[in-house]
Amino acid sequence: MASGATNIYLPEYATITAAKQMTETEMYFSFKLDSGKPLGHMPGQFAEVSLPGIGEAPISISSSPGSNGTFEMVIRKIGNVTNKIHTMKQGEKIGIRGPFGTTFPVETAMKGKDIVFICAGLGIVPLRSAIQYVMENRKNYGKVTILSGTRTPSQRLFIDELKKWAAIKDVTVLETVDIAEDGWTGNVGVITTLFSKVEIDPAKTIALIVGPPVMYKFAILELRKYNMKHQDIYVSLERHMKCGVGKCGHCQINNLYCCQDGPVFSYADIENIREAI
């Protein structure tokens, strides 16, 4: 190995400091790097999680940077790496590379603005890093609206935190489910049905959207009804960021590398990128 050169493909060790089941398919994890250093991420970024022998998967970071040197992820059991990590417990070790990618504009465009968070399905997982950041620095932002939609009530994530955020001044939380189950008394319908219940001032609002691929165009259509400027709408896109460092090619969205140019994009920057949404 060339001396002194950093190896962009080499993970470092982290230890699981907490692990708990959240839903049937989602588990919450908290990690700490064995080096003792903070991960150094900003809201919206992701990291590559390595389970040596199984593989590596890009996972979004769900906590704000201010969480005492630990960082959190919510991982759905869906592939080799994620199935295996669901069997792991506090004290066990994983590999981490990152953080990678662009961030939600918490320190730039969002400052002083009203913020609308549109979280569909697992979208709340990456958006929570920005929501936490906004709540920790509450005076830097205006009114906050959090729209959260899941397929069923049993798939809801961060229920206690949604409740806690809803109690904060000038914060509105609206939830909906696609399909109600026994005992659910809240809204029923896809996430776009919540828009009739919110007011958005396009002159001073930034919207952040994360959800399944099919949802973006519908959420953006709703925001455009408010005449929101395209540059004020931010999305985080999912692709297979296999290497995370702009080489392997798997995450390309036309000319863009989702791992480096994204995953957070302003809608204005991708509205003409045909593979984006």
Place this chain on the structure above:
Amino acid sequence: MGTKKVSQKDFEKWVEKLIGLQKVFGVQSKDDKYEFGALLKAENLRLDYDITILPPKKYFLPSTEQLFSFGESGFNSSVDGEPFILFGVHPYDFVAIRQLDVLFSMKNNDVYYQTRRNAATIIVCDVENISENAFSGFLGFDHVEKGFDLLVTKTGSDYLVESGSDKGKKLLSLMENAVDAQAADISKRSEKWKKNRELLKKQLLKANVNELPAALGKAYDHKIWNEKAEKCFSCGSCNLVCPTCYCFDVQDDFGWDLKSGERTRSWDGCMIENFATVAGDHNFRKNKSDRYRHRYYRKGKYVPEKIGEIACVGCGRCISACVARIANPVEIFNAVAEA
């Protein structure tokens, strides 16, 4: 730097000397084709080849290579930095290597590629025989005048050898009975370059290369993507033989103890069906035509916009490798330029 002239006999003696000095990989015959391989005898070197089955990028980005091993001692990475000589790289393939140099160091430096690249002394040789689908003459990649360590050109019964780096100069100094090339020799080489520029035009490219990114920009919905992709087997052969394709897959494997093991990367191809699939089986480029278009956009627009040069070097290997006969970049580039 200097250009020397040497006889066939002394040239061969020099190659023999190099083989004793370092590991040498050179072009040799393989059945009725040619390939780069470990060169054990000077007489096996075939600088009269038309094209090799695989491009020489395999010496910098091997088809499979270990990224690191893991076990009780943690993650351990190593890459072989032993110096080697790569003998007989054609100019178009050298241009491809030059492009990979930029792409693998852009923003994040890839130490595996870089270590191998630094360990290499590249001897470029001018084209003696023209392969059936070559079109590098249209792209200006028919010869190179800089960047190489050494450049070998056959002129009649002699060889001209020019050094373009200190590494090359050092090897050249080992050559016996070499004389300084005269103006007449240099002009013979220029003649050859001029001739090769015309000969390396087997596929007729009509599109203006500089206008290609803009032309492609307007051709996203061109009917050619569907027409061609319909016949595509998604086998990825075009990707595998391409000197400028560098996408890779990453794979982990356990050893017998189920504790230690290794992570490797292997060549991958954007034409293969699941290239853009994410967990949960959502494929962002499900249609063959989307994958097909992506490949040509990379060659003609996306990469050129990054590095300022078309990312197809006109070797024609994809044309020969494609069993469906749909992988001719010239047909694509001409069609979008006409649209």
